[in-house]
């Protein structure tokens with residue numbers, strides 16, 4: 169039933185969303201989400217009640233001072249962390265209702281990840297790394313690698329397919345990570361500080377790449393960032409502080 | 423996923439080799455020490471197994487093991503022969519005497535005095551000379567290892583003489599015999615000659631060797647002999663195990679070997695376990711990333727177990743190989759001869775290695791499973 173719902177949604181063209189108001193077409197829908205780490209009396213509140221809609225077909229930036237809860241929020245949105253309270257719906261699936269196993273499968277099929285630390289497997293070549301989501305999905309290795317090669321081409325690493333991560337620059341590793349995040353065509357891409365470990369130039373290349381390759385109709389892209397130089401890449405900027413959302417700026421792009 | 427697991431495992435060559443080394447080390451230590459232990463224990467009773475022609479050993483009922491046997495009175499032989507179901511029964515002397523060599527050196531030797539008429543209990547395989555020559559006056563036969571021990575580095579020369587109890591003995595043959603526990607030379611002679619070679623003892627007959635008549639069950643015959651003579655009657659296997667049990671219970675040997683073997687196991691667990699655990703901890707982020715990307719906990723467990731089993735199998739194979747090479751290359755050394763690997767020990771070591779790698783991976787698995795997947799976002 170859920171699967172059917174998802175399938176239908178996949179073919180719903182992304183309606184042009186003017187602002188981040190609630191709507192059935194939102195890819196991510198959070199209502200009253202809180203998260204406390206530690207015990208009830210001595211724990212810290214990382215999120216103190218977050219309402220958020222993220223539309224597909226756009227790049228949404230999540231910004232705010234260190235410790236304000238950005239990583240916590242996208243971990244919850246990506247199904248890696250359970251909220252203490254509140255409602256999270258992603259691509260039509262209500263996380264609270266998914267069993268552990270189906271949540272894992274849901275993540276594998278629908279969400280792509282880009283991490284600040286790349287998290288590539290050091291023993292695998294760039295091409296093999298980028299193919300991992302297809303291998304997880306059970307594709308035959310040869311097919312998976314063939315399909316991945318095209319994506320590697322798209323991120324500009326067609327000539328580095330057989331390099332090990334240790335032989336690549338930080339920017340190149342992050343591009344491998346982006347290829348890996350996109351290879352299985354997920355409908356939600358979450359990126360935590362994808363440019364934080366990179367110099368300004370590589371950072372810009374990565375953001376341009378995300379803009380050009382990742383943002384697609386029907387795919388929502390959430391990018392957590394500290395880096396005000398990349399603010400201009402977002403369609404919308406969600407400002408957080410102290411576990412709450414302060415305001416949301418639409419940043420009209422030219 | 424299996425492919426990724428193996429790539430992860432072999433990706434870091436030095437850690438991979440370190441893991442295998444740990445398992446190899448444990449395997450060698452355990453399989454080699456257990457084999458030597460079993461071999462040495464088997465030696466304590468090897469002279470019993472060497473006697474193939476008799477079924478039953480009759481002895482004083484207080485005997486605890488083969489090397490400590492008081493003599494029976496000569497007429498006991500007749501009483502044993504009188505037990506129904508006995509095909510034949512003969513005397514056997516077994517004891518230790520001092521042999522003086524031509525050059526004045528002397529050696530303690532194990533002396534067997536075989537029944538003059540039948541030579542029951544005689545060695546099965548001659549290396550030099552003829553068993554029949556044992557019937558010549560003063561004749562003795564020595565085992566190969568014993569010859570090397572008495573006349574090191576010298577070629578086999580028959581006809582050389584030695585003295586026991588100031589009586590001259592002439593070497594007429596060299597035979598094969600299982601190595602005894604004490605690694606002393608083994609000399610065979612006739613019972614009547616033994617009487618001259620052994621310093622005066624009241625009763626020379628250590629054992630009566632018995633062959634059961636066709637169709638008579640050995641165990642039943644043992645009971646019957648015990649009943650009628652009041653002596654202890656044991657089958658070859660029973661006497662063998664009785665001797666081994668004595669050494670197990672009354673010497674420090676099992677404790678010593680037990681400690682070494684336990685240490686092998688513990689060191690194996692420690693080295694392999696710790697290296698493997700560290701290996702997993704270092705890969706925690708990688709496992710976290712895989713979990714985030716949709717790999718279930720079950721498949722993570724499968725990956726770690728696969729890695730552990732591969733390491734275990736490789737380490738075990740190399741270890742067993744090294745142990746085999748050890749026994750192969752020491753086989754010609756006299757005092758190590760006859761020690762070898764037993765397949766049961768290989769199986770047992772394999773089981774221990776399996777326990778080691780599974781224990782090692784359980785720790786790692788636990789750690790990976792309790793780690794929040796969200797660590798992938800942590801720097």
Ligand SMILES: Nc1ncnc2c1ncn2[C@@H]1O[C@H](COP(=O)(O)OP(=O)(O)OP(=O)(O)O)[C@@H](O)[C@H]1O
Nearest residue numbers: 205206212213214233234235236237238239240241
């Ligand atoms: N696993 C955890 N256990 C305890 N406290 C945590 C944990 N993760 C986050 N926190 C706390 O929750 C708060 C929000 O953390 P979070 O990582 O979401 O911040 P952030 O906005 O991503 O910061 P940064 O910009 O530095 O990455 C912080 O106070 C942090 O210390």
Ligand SMILES: [Mg+2]
Nearest residue numbers: 238239240360
């Ligand atoms: Mg963060």
